[in-house]
Amino acid sequence: MLKAIFGMPSRSWALVGRWVGHWPRGQFVHASIAAATPVRGELALGWAFHYFIGMLHGVLLVAIVGVDWVKHPTWWPALLVGLGLLVAPFFVMDPALGAGIAASKSPTPWVSRFRSVINHTIFGTGMYLSALSLARMIHA
Numbered sequence: 001m002l003k004a005i006f007g008m009p010s011r012s013w014a015l016v017g018r019w020v021g022h023w024p025r026g027q028f029v030h031a032s033i034a035a036a037t038p039v040r041g042e043l044a045l046g047w048a049f050h051y052f053i054g055m056l057h058g059v060l061l062v063a064i065v066g067v068d069w070v071k072h073p074t075w076w077p078a079l080l081v082g083l084g085l086l087v088a089p090f091f092v093m094d095p096a097l098g099a100g101i102a103a104s105k106s107p108t109p110w111v112s113r114f115r116s117v118i119n120h121t122i123f124g125t126g127m128y129l130s131a132l133s134l135a136r137m138i139h140a
Contacts, residue, residue, distance in 0.1 A: 013043060013046030015042075018036055019096060021039025022039065030097060031098050033097040057123070058130075060081065072135065078128035079125065082121060082123045083121065086120050089116050094112070
């Protein structure tokens with residue numbers, strides 16, 4: 001959506017896979033993940049990690065608001081959890097990849113931050129729409 005609407009490319013999931021791929025070697029923080037040694041299958045690893053974390057966030061949402069929310073979902077809790085999860089890229093992933101807190105060391109920090117906010121808004125909306133679809137299947 002970011003590319004279609006704003007002409008902005010998405011995060012490189014291969015670089016996220018490279019980051020995760022270095023964990024077994026005990027390296028969790030990089031000066032520049034792009035300069036780190038490539039890891040075999042890093043693109044697939046990055047996408048798998050991305051979807052796994054997304055599923056955990058969905059479980060977190062239900063844990064916070066309760067299972068009844070799945071039966072009668074509303075948008076606000078999903079949006080607020082999605083935006084609340086900006087803590088992860090701003091304070092964990094960006095610094096660990098060498099981009100600094102909230103991408104402060106990246107060439108375009110505000111573009112990176114905007115991209116994260118939009119992505120998390122879309123993610124929260126996606127969690128809501130998924131729960132709405134599930135609720136309709138349950139009640140059908």
